[in-house]
Amino acid sequence: xxxxxxxxxxxxxxxxxxxxxxxxxxxxxxxxxxxxxxxxxxxxxxxxxxxxxxxxxxxxxxxxxxxxxxxxxxxxxxxxxxxxxxxxxxxxxxxxxxxxxxxxxxxxxxxxxxxxxxxxxxxxxxxxxxxxxxxxxxxxxxxxxxxxxxxxxxxxxxxxxxxxxxxxxxxxxxxxxxxxxxxxxxxxxxxxxxxxxxxxxxxxxxxxxxxxxxxxxxxxxxxxxxxxxxxxxxxxxxxxxxxxxxxxxxxxxxxxxxxxxxxxxxxxxxxxxxxxxxxxxxxxxxxxxxxxxxxxxxxxxxxxxxxxxxxxxxxxxxxxxxxxxxxxxxxxxxxxxxxxxxxxxxxxxxxxxxxxxxxxxxxxxxxxxxxxxxxxxxxxxxxxxxxxxxxxxxxxxxxxxxxxxx
Numbered sequence: 178x179x180x181x182x183x184x185x186x187x188x189x190x191x192x193x194x195x196x197x198x199x200x201x202x203x204x205x206x207x208x209x210x211x212x213x214x215x216x217x218x219x220x221x222x223x224x225x226x227x228x229x230x231x232x233x234x235x236x237x238x239x240x241x242x243x244x245x246x247x248x249x250x251x252x253x254x255x256x257x258x259x260x261x262x263x264x265x266x267x268x269x270x271x272x273x274x275x276x277x278x279x280x281x282x283x284x285x286x287x288x289x290x291x292x293x294x295x296x297x298x299x300x301x302x303x304x305x306x307x308x309x310x311x312x313x314x315x316x317x318x319x320x321x322x323x324x325x326x327x328x329x330x331x332x333x334x335x336x337x338x339x340x341x342x343x344x345x346x347x348x349x350x351x352x353x354x355x356x357x358x359x360x361x362x363x364x365x366x367x368x369x370x371x372x373x374x375x376x377x378x379x380x381x382x383x384x385x386x387x388x389x390x391x392x393x394x395x396x397x398x399x400x401x402x403x404x405x406x407x408x409x410x411x412x413x414x415x416x417x418x419x420x421x422x423x424x425x426x427x428x429x430x431x432x433x434x435x436x437x438x439x440x441x442x443x444x445x446x447x448x449x450x451x452x453x454x455x456x457x458x459x460x461x462x463x464x465x466x467x468x469x470x471x472x473x474x475x476x477x478x479x480x481x482x483x484x485x486x487x488x489x490x491x492x493x494x495x496x497x498x499x500x501x502x503x504x505x506x507x508x509x510x511x512x513x514x515x516x517x518x519x520x521x522x523x524x525x526x527x528x529x530x531x532x533x534x535x536x537x538x539x540x541x542x543x544x545x546x547x548x549x550x551x552x553x554x555x556x557x558x559x560x561x562x563x564x565x566x567x568x569x570x571x572x573x574x575x576x577x578x579x580x581x582x583x
Contacts, residue, residue: 204263208232213255213363216290217241220297220336221262232258240337244353248360257288261300278303285327293329294359297336308504316496319355321362321562325508328367332359370554371429373509377546378432385434389443393450401426402456402553405466406545408533412469419470420533421541423549428557433546448475456480458499458552482555503551506558512547
């Protein structure tokens, strides 16, 4: 077999690791030629793979090989195969996955895959622990992660050794669907966005008013995303205030400004422009605040990134939050940690007044700008992914039919 790089080269790039206590077993070289740029990463090795010193054997390998073959992908010639945890154990821990993360980074940097398909619970906990708070497999399974660090896409799914996968046909089909999602990613080049700090334009009220008037006056139809910062979750109290607004007119440019007497009129004209197709995350929020506090209903507010994602993936938990979808889908860093304390209301429920007015204005406008910019980028990613998810709708119908018959 022709390997993509010499075995000795990868061994040299794997640092000495002794902290986890598994280092007594020898490492297994990466399997396969990687012709299509798909890297398969199991959470660990099984005893047979360790015995023959090859990833090209065993139940998990055969499971994935057959699934990929149905998609026209040859695991030996088109893929690479390796594991997150480089040594054998009967019982892997999340801590061991973290210890081996540097080894995986070295492999990714050397191989430069287009897409990485991970199997097992330890993988997202190790790979995404600094990107998404409280990460676990069910939160991210089947969602395409755009890794800015390595310039590739990543998909996480259950291990074929998952107890339910031995007997539950539905679980097997879910794994097959996630494999298909990863395979579909091979057809689309990785999309690299401009660094966020270079996309943000903070405007004083006068310049913001001029910009809004100019945008509202254009007759060319185009997409723009907007987001409000407010001192309460709901606008129905007299003390509730619209504080600032950010509008992204492209995935690489956003303006942010305070809402005051100078910007209110132009903002209302922007909101009612029918040439601007508007994007928001949870449009009900922006719609309610616009109606109650500005006296206008936004025209052409037709794209809700929260609902768009929910239409493709309706799992619960916090996966619909823009603070999750941003890092997961666009590869950006978490941007709200220093702001969170200010956003808590002074009373229980949705009518409490928060401390947003206490945030230094520059920090507030940057935070607001990030919300809007990431919403546009999430919309950009989701409209592309929707093309791939349509291919899985037939599977969803099949699963529903099976459940109805039970």
